[in-house]
Amino acid sequence: MTSEPVPTAPPAEQEALVRIIDLHKTFGNNEVLQGVDLYVRRGEVVCVLGRSGSGKSTMLRCINHLEKPTRGAILLAGEIVGYRIKDDALHELRSAEIARQRARIGMVFQAYNLFPHMTVLQNVVEAPTRVLGRARSDVVVDARKALDAVGVLEKADDYPDSLSGGQQQRVAIARALVMDPELMLFDEPTSALDPELVGEVLDVMRTLADSGMTMIVVTHEIGFAAGVADRVVFMADGRIVEQGPPSEVLKNPQEPQTQAFLHTILEVDDTVAAP
Secondary structure, three states: OOOOOOOOOOOOOOOOOOEEEEEEEEEEEEEEEEHHHHHHHOOOEEEOOOOOOOOOOHHHHHHHHOOOOOEEEEEOOOEEOEEEEEOOOOEEEEHHHHHHHHOOEEEOOOOOOOOOOOOHHHHHHHHHHHHHOOHHHHHHHHHHHHHHHHHOOOHOOOOHOOOHHHHHHHHHHHHHHHHOOOOOEEEEOOOOOOOHHHHHHHHHHHHHHHOOOOEEEOOOHHHHHHHHHOOOEHHHHHHHEEEHHHHHOOOOOHHHHHHHHHHOOOOOOHHHHHO
């Protein structure tokens, strides 16, 4: 990773919870991200759209340092994710420091990533006790509240393989929420679900958005983006091609790549594309 100093930004961007600055990520000869700039305010819901391979998931994984940027920087509440500046150069943080930063960011993946040998409650309790060092008795109380909030409290003593995909994904959301994150990242959280189970997960996400949670959501659920997002971002070829309110990007996209993408997945009409 290069060590250029983090550039200054206008006050509105400086006050944002998340700032992504000239983000590049290369795997071998494949440049997956080619200079992404984005900021997300506290309480804002940003939905990221784009074809497979456009760099959406890689961007999310860079935000919580699951992938290391090749160039550029990501700031969370003004703090560089994964690095510190020393002697005008960026130095990667120690593992414990990176874990502390990640604890501020909840992430829900396409696959549920639950531990199969643990009950639902044990899955939710694991991270706060191990990563945050909290007392198990306190975490259990919070875990039950989180499971109740996503509608699966009655499954607390069950194992993941006995749950439907939608229930497992709601447990994964509860597991992230019990860490009390400042930011939630969703990487196509409904893509592995049967169609009849998608709605129950989206309902939980709508409730989170209504509560004021800051969210970045990679999704192909255009109806969700239309109804919940404050801003829609369209990515192609590792770049942000277009962004703006859902009513503009989804109903009246200006860029040919955005127009072609939307044309392939829906008929843009007033019912689906209205904000």
